[in-house]
Amino acid sequence: MKWSLDLGISVVLTVIVWSGFYFTFPNEPLGAVETVFVLVVFYALVKLVRLAKKHLASSEKANLE
Amino acid sequence: MIGARRNTRLWGVAALLCLMTALLWKPSPGAAEPAKTLIEIQRPGPGETRRIEVPANATLKLLFDANKAELIVETKDLVIWFPDDDALIVLQDLLLRSDLSTVDFVIDGETLHAGDLVDRLLPAGATGGGDPVNQIEPAAGGETGGGNSLPNLSDLRHTGRDLLFPLEIERKGHPLYSYLLFAGASRDERDERARFKSAVKAYVSQVRTTEALQKSGAAPASINIFYAPLKEIFEDTSPASMRLHFAQRSADEQIEILTRLYDHARAEVLMGQLRLRGNGPFIVSVLRPLSDGAVDQDEAFLVQDLSSVPPKLVGLWIDEFKRQVVQEATDSPEHLRRFALTLRTKISVLAEGFAITKSAVAEMFEAPKEEDGE
Structure with missing residues (x-):
């Protein structure tokens, strides 16, 4: 269920960014497409971080062996 | 031989005296002076x-x-x-x-x-x-x-809009002169036109008229005057009456008139004074009227290029311009806000590309379904 955790983290980050923009520019909040775009970007970033961590862990394990 | 040398010396002295007299002579004020x-x-x-x-x-x-x-x-x-x-x-x-x-x-x-x-x-x-x-x-x-x-920008508190009719020169006494410049859309360039229309809409709806500000007690020295060049609304009429006619129209009508009769030629000339390239829209600010001549390299000016801003965000950039002018004057930094606006614009531009890709992919999957249905 890691994908749901990643998605959850991405959604939380998107909500934070959306609110930040909303309070800074209340006349032009992020639209639906823009919000989805931000969500996709965050999801990709979270996935990348997870992959990087996995890669680091496996290389450390290989070093130890 | 001695006489010849003396003669030469005498002539020399005489010539020198004549020259000095010619240099020092001034017509005496009085009878010789022509009538005023x-x-x-x-x-x-x-x-x-x-x-x-x-x-x-x-x-x-x-x-x-x-x-x-x-x-x-x-x-x-x-x-x-x-x-x-x-x-x-x-x-x-x-x-x-x-x-x-x-x-x-x-x-x-x-x-x-x-x-x-x-x-x-x-x-x-x-x-x-x-x-x-x-x-x-x-x-x-x-x-x-x-x-x-010298121009005292610390007094600058407001931005007021005004029109610039053909052959008309800018009002004097303002510390900063700003212009909304657009040289015209390239052929079939719908985005440029939409962007300009948004800029005009923001210009009319977000910036108060200079006249209104002055009537409310703002001194000209505290107003950054924000011009939009406009062609003649009527022929054989003075700028003052055209300005009055324009002011009496509703906001929507003003936007329509400005979009239809915007003086692209004058805008291009004014852009030339700053050596700006591209069609714009640009918002430029200078310390003196741009009609006075080209801006030198050592003169201070401010240019905001709206040509890559999505039309729906142009209003935010006009707001930012108004803030920035006062910020420059008061030295209160708002870098974070500006960074947020830049980020907001980038997200909008990228999301637009994302939406196009998304719809293209969706079409790819939908097309076979339609064929199946048939």
């Missing part, structure tokens, strides 16, 4: 600009209350400005004249030499064509005349 030409200057009508070419040996008699006027030294003109009704008297090329000392002013019965007056108005060391704007406190009416000041 009296020019009586009336106050122009509201919003009217009267241009006067002053001949040599002229006496300019001001037939109005000098307390209600301000003297402004422009690049080469001396301008008498009436802040009440924005009327102007432009004494053309007066500051470029070598015979300025032969011109006199009669203000409230007192005679002043034009040369003395200009010396008092210009800052020390300033040359006739150098400084952008030298705003002058009223020198008339017996007040201390030496009140010259």
